[in-house]
Amino acid sequence: MSNNNLITPRKLSGFMELPPYKQIIFDNMVGKIINVYKNNCFMPLNTPILEYTDILMAKSGGEIDKEVYHFSKGDNDLCMRYDLTVPLARFVAMNTDTISFPFKRYQVGKVFRGERPQKGRFREFIQCDADIIGIDSLPITADAECINLIHETFEALNLDILISISNRNILFGYIDSLGYKDKTQNVLTILDKLPKIGKENAFKELESLEIDREDCDRLIKLSALKGDFKDIIEEIKGLSDNILFQQGVNDLLTLSNNLEAYNIPKDKYILNLGIIRGQNYYTGTIFETLLPSHPEFGTICAGGRYDNLAGYFTDKKLPGVGMSIGFTRLFDLLDNNEMLGNFPLSPAQLEIIPLGDTLDKCLELSTFFRKNKIRCEVNYDNRSFKAKLKDANKKDIPFVMVVGENEVLSQIYTLKNMFEGVQENLNLENCLERIQKFLKK
């Protein structure tokens, strides 16, 4: 029955849609991330995907970024969320009276940015955020907790990372103490490019801001420092008595002690005074994470301290610190670089195949195995027995149980271990035992 009015099925470009066998791995990894967040006693939040436009665009005074999915429905001017931070600010501002501070929340969910699609960029992607929000003040230990959370998360994902850490007040204070406070943003923009453009070009650009040659050297030298916390702190602490600068030094020292206390291995993090983080709202500690084995992936997780989460919505002062993993992009990179391990083609641990008129018995057995926490299904398909066995093999299902009419009578079943190529005739209890034993390994 041919149909001439068929609509060609198409998916929007820039929207990830994995085949289910890859989705299993994706979900497992997200599950591990959430598990670490939970183990660190962060609370879940699930804000709507749609928000009022004036709320999401509060920062830019209502001006709508061209990347944002924006539309009207009825009388409502709506946007799809483009991050999880503004919805958090809105939630905290609405619920300040009932929240217990410090408020540790995580949110894992889709966000939407209608960028021009390009390799490795997604218009819909999953962010895994964790933030700690205080009221009036928040100890620097919260920053350490956040960095330790990054460490524990990537340890759970079995990915070797390096976390680069800095404190914005070091450069803010130093630039001020040299007398260039009004040029701070321009200086930071140039220093941010330093690894890309090199010292000579950075020097020229700084000079063009009418900064003394000696000061250009000083700024470049300071922002090129990276390595062990204690060594660098020792080296810079006498550089300036500017209050911001000294606060930055003290905070880095506390942070360093806390990170050691958490027992984060020393090769997982460094002090790197060259990291800047573009976003203006960071005000103290900043950090970014990369995979040293794949620096070309760029920053896979980042965050920092901000003075005031929700200044557009409330007069209450809500300092916080947070981190975010752009998981869809990271998964795509890992997948493209064959760093995800094997993909099992089925979630089944046991497939029961009827031979002859034994389907109902097979269904009964499957219930028994599922009650014992074995992922089990019956292949009730119309194909031949041989085709089913081949299929189970192709799908890497570890165990197959064959149930013929003799097996139903004798209650002794044929259990095939497809990985080890072993076949045994066992009663039900022994089948279960074999499977449980094998899966524990």
Add this chain to the structure above:
Amino acid sequence: MSNNNLITPRKLSGFMELPPYKQIIFDNMVGKIINVYKNNCFMPLNTPILEYTDILMAKSGGEIDKEVYHFSKGDNDLCMRYDLTVPLARFVAMNTDTISFPFKRYQVGKVFRGERPQKGRFREFIQCDADIIGIDSLPITADAECINLIHETFEALNLDILISISNRNILFGYIDSLGYKDKTQNVLTILDKLPKIGKENAFKELESLEIDREDCDRLIKLSALKGDFKDIIEEIKGLSDNILFQQGVNDLLTLSNNLEAYNIPKDKYILNLGIIRGQNYYTGTIFETLLPSHPEFGTICAGGRYDNLAGYFTDKKLPGVGMSIGFTRLFDLLDNNEMLGNFPLSPAQLEIIPLGDTLDKCLELSTFFRKNKIRCEVNYDNRSFKAKLKDANKKDIPFVMVVGENEVLSQIYTLKNMFEGVQENLNLENCLERIQKFLKK
């Protein structure tokens, strides 16, 4: 510092946003549902929230339902998905060549319907869908698998349900055999209302369709039948030799045998020839689930068999059977009726409180407990020791460990079991043991 330009933080109405302590329960329940789907070897799918309008609106020939969130961005005409079935159809049609059939997929995700907001209705809600798709044909056992999945799911959620099951071909075939095939939809509409309007009114409405009085009686009598499968099948099987009718009877008989084989308790499901299910695309088995203790909740889960999943997208014949739980609405009903049990106000199992200058030691201890899978955090807040202890108590955190300077020296710590009001001085290993033992209970 007062700010006169504050924007009042607001959330869209009809969009659920739970306080985090309730979100924990919500997530736990969704996790249990997903776990059952996985144990039954369904594969995960995660389609985009946005789709091309002509794809989502294929069924209605492109006409856009007024409930759908619909807009343009750049050259693209877009919709937010309003269910998970059309995206599944689109996915299967696009990937027929690589999918292994029968394709068992689950999807748990948000869908969007801009209905007029009213009590218990949400514009954004989470659906938990599971479907089994065949190619060319699909055995009736798939229908039983789907119904067993409903049973296992609500068993995992600890909710007592009743699944009402029917087969549309019984009424289709019977109406045809009485000579009213052209009036089928009108007759079904009236019979669907039968429980509401009563037999007398149904009779009058049927009569107004110019149906013989005797046939009106017959139709009402048939659709009022509900109870044990075998009894009712025995009662009706001789009623008509219409092919559809007889196919319906045979399918119900197979289904009944399969459901018994799955060991679903007999009080969990009935044959109910009065259920109709409005949607036109169901073509065989249909089922709906309610809580007998709360019939006013209405249908909390429903589904059925359809002949062809993706007829708008492909010439291939893709019969399927599926079920769906509108979880956001169900959770809201359970919450409003105090059927969710206790809400722990924190995920923490152990809170460590420093007393004096012991913060770094506390951080170190917290890492030890988390490595041993205890959800543990340090309260590094600036409040007083007393306030922290009170807070842990209020939040129902089961264990608190107090670490003063003496404790650091002696390595004997004070562990308080807040539930049992017991306090012990123990070394680290014994603290862990006590906590693990208590949590196992």
